[in-house]
Amino acid sequence: MHRRRWAILGVLMLSLLIVVLDNSILNVAIKTISTPAPTGLGATQSELEWAINSYTLVFAGLLFSAGLLGDRLGRKKVLLAGLAVFGIGSALAAESGSPVQLIAFRAVMGLGAAFVMPATLAVLMNVFERDEQPKAIGIWAGGVGLAIAIGPITGGVLLDHFWWGSVFLVNVPIVILALALMIWLVPDSRDPSPGRIDPIGVVLSVVGLVLLVYGIIKGGQLADFTDPTVLASTGAGLVVLALFVVFEKRSDHPSIDMSYFGNKVFSAAISVIALVFFALMGVTFFSVFYTQSVRGYTPLQTGLLMLPLAAAQMIFAPRARLVVDRFGIKATTTAAMVVIAAMLAAFAGLEADTPIWILEVIFFLMGTGMAHIMTPTSVVIMQALPREKAGSASALSNTFRQVGGALGIAVLGSVLSASYRDAIQDKLTLLPAGVRHTAGESIEATLGVAARLGPEGKALVSPANDAFLHAMHVTALWGSGVAVIGAIVVALFLPGKQPAPQAEQKEAELVAAEN
Known part of the structure; x- marks a missing residue:
């Protein structure tokens, strides 16, 4: 049992907080970013959708591989690298000169976040003994709920006093603090028998989702879902996602176990x-x-x-x-x-x-x-x-x-x-x-x-x-x-309704899955 485990939990929550906070902060900034310059970037509705989705799709596509890399290279190293990338992406997003730049830098933030999320939980499970894990995970999950609650208010306060980029720049000092505390407090750990990375699966899933989402957003932009570009993009996306499912079923080290x-x-x-x-x-x-x-x-x-x-x-x-x-x-x-x-x-x-x-x-x-x-x-x-x-x-x-x-x-x-x-x-x-x-x-x-x-x-x-x-x-x-x-x-x-003893099982995993 690690003697500084509760302090370590605090640092892990801080790193998780900014990843969750940033998405909920962005919700209230959408309208400001759509306002023409100099107030905002003059982003169209489809560009706003991409600014949110470029982060989400990269995050979702890399989540499994990021967890495996943490198991292989060491969770602390991956966590530090993920936070650094997230901080750099945040600083660049704050200074974006166009909606296209913002979309690209949000994708960089998604890349960093994908490495932070699984590593925080893996480190937590490593420093707490089994009997304390439910309590620790409960606090960790509470931090996620808190971030969702305070994000829109924080975003509103920043936009009332500063320019739109402040909703991203606010991440930078928190990242620097989290990095310093993590280097000092968090021990490194790795899985003695880590799984293998599935690069082909990752590429197929991300490409398939991006093509599908592009087609859907383009259809809304044109107000015509029968447009050849829309049909070609959504069709290609569905084909690539079908190839992903086939590949994962046949792979001996799939990102997602289809069974x-x-x-x-x-x-x-x-x-x-x-x-x-x-x-x-x-x-x-x-x-x-x-x-x-x-x-x-x-x-x-x-x-x-x-x-x-x-x-x-x-x-x-x-x-x-x-x-x-x-x-x-x-x-x-x-x-x-x-x-x-x-x-x-x-x-x-x-x-x-x-x-x-x-x-x-x-x-x-x-x-x-x-x-x-x-x-x-x-x-x-x-x-x-x-x-x-x-x-x-x-x-x-x-x-x-x-x-x-x-x-x-x-x-x-x-x-x-x-x-x-x-x-x-x-x-x-x-x-x-x-x-x-x-x-x-x-x-x-x-x-x-x-x-x-x-x-x-x-x-x-x-x-x-x-x-x-x-x-x-x-x-x-x-x-x-x-x-x-x-x-x-x-x-x-x-x-349906389960017998009472079963309802008590696996508390720790329950909260872990919830977040």
């Missing part, structure tokens, strides 16, 4: 995690434009408005096991998915003058639903596989969460974009032909053109708000439909 998916319970639980994040990330994306562009709230006020979502998760996630013990996994998760579907559908009723407390209730109930899905499905994932597979089950859960989120932003973002263009198109006929296409891509693009036109542009503001609300309603109903599919999956495939 896991032969277990229907495991497949259902991991699919639901992806579906939940598909819906959540898509909603977060459009709700920021609703609160800031339509309702006129500042980034800080938006961050505070999103607090109920995080607060509900922090309140109910630790207690979800009690509900499962009483009603069973199937009943708990099915009810929770129905709640999420209902809350997404409720977004379709929001207008420009809807009392804001209704949005707060929607966020709180959505967070409550998520808490009662993530914890029970994490138990199922861990109990469906042998104990020695806990690490890869946790990584797989994380990967599906990231991929689900990336596809949610791509698909729901594209639905939002296409619906908005359809609704605003006939209001843009008075604009010069060259400006018309750009002005129709998003509410921020329309408002940007309106601002440049001066008094004449004021006539565009009200139609832009109406078109956005229409697009948000359509997108919310799509998200709700995805959540209904999730409810059907858990109702059909997850186990």
Whole structure:
């Protein structure tokens, strides 16, 4: 047992905090980054989707290989390298001169984050004895919840006082502090018999996902999903992902062991995690434009408005096991998915003058639903596989969460974009032909053109708000439909109420999988 284990836990939480914090900070900065220079970068909606997804796709694609490299080279070395890369990527992102640069530097940040996330948990398991691991992992998981909660508020405070790049630059001093403490405190460790890296699998998965997401985002941008470019890209993405599955099945050292998916319970639980994040990330994306562009709230006020979502998760996630013990996994998760579907559908009723407390209730109930899905499905994932597979089950859960989120932003973002263009198109006929296409891509693009036109542009503001609300309603109903599919999956495939002794098993792995 390491004598400085609790101090080491603090350092690991600090390194994990910035990785999680950065994504939740970015949520409230989306609208500012879409504002024309010098306030923002003038990023289009598709560029904003890529700024989020370039990080997520690299992170998800490299998660397994990063864990194996840590086992092989030493977790401390990999953790230090990952943090350094994340810090450099953050500094470069803060100074981006164009949306394309921001997308590239966000990918660099995703590369660093992929090496930080698995290494923190591996070091934690190494310095704590088995009897203390559940408590340590519980604290570690609490840190993730805290980061999700304080991220939007931190982002709002920074944007109220500094330029948009401050939401990335804030990572740099935290990285430097974490690196210094880690060199001093954290011991190195490695796996005596590490697994082999699967470079072909990594390349196929990342290329397949990027092609698929590119096609979906391009379809939304053009408001035409039958365009040859869109069909070619999505088709190629699906073919490459199919090749990935075939290769992984035949490989003797796969990134993802496809035999896991032969277990229907495991497949259902991991699919639901992806579906939940598909819906959540898509909603977060459009709700920021609703609160800031339509309702006129500042980034800080938006961050505070999103607090109920995080607060509900922090309140109910630790207690979800009690509900499962009483009603069973199937009943708990099915009810929770129905709640999420209902809350997404409720977004379709929001207008420009809807009392804001209704949005707060929607966020709180959505967070409550998520808490009662993530914890029970994490138990199922861990109990469906042998104990020695806990690490890869946790990584797989994380990967599906990231991929689900990336596809949610791509698909729901594209639905939002296409619906908005359809609704605003006939209001843009008075604009010069060259400006018309750009002005129709998003509410921020329309408002940007309106601002440049001066008094004449004021006539565009009200139609832009109406078109956005229409697009948000359509997108919310799509998200709700995805959540209904999730409810059907858990109702059909997850186990019913278990005997009491089984419900107590594998606490440590449960929280590990949840994060």
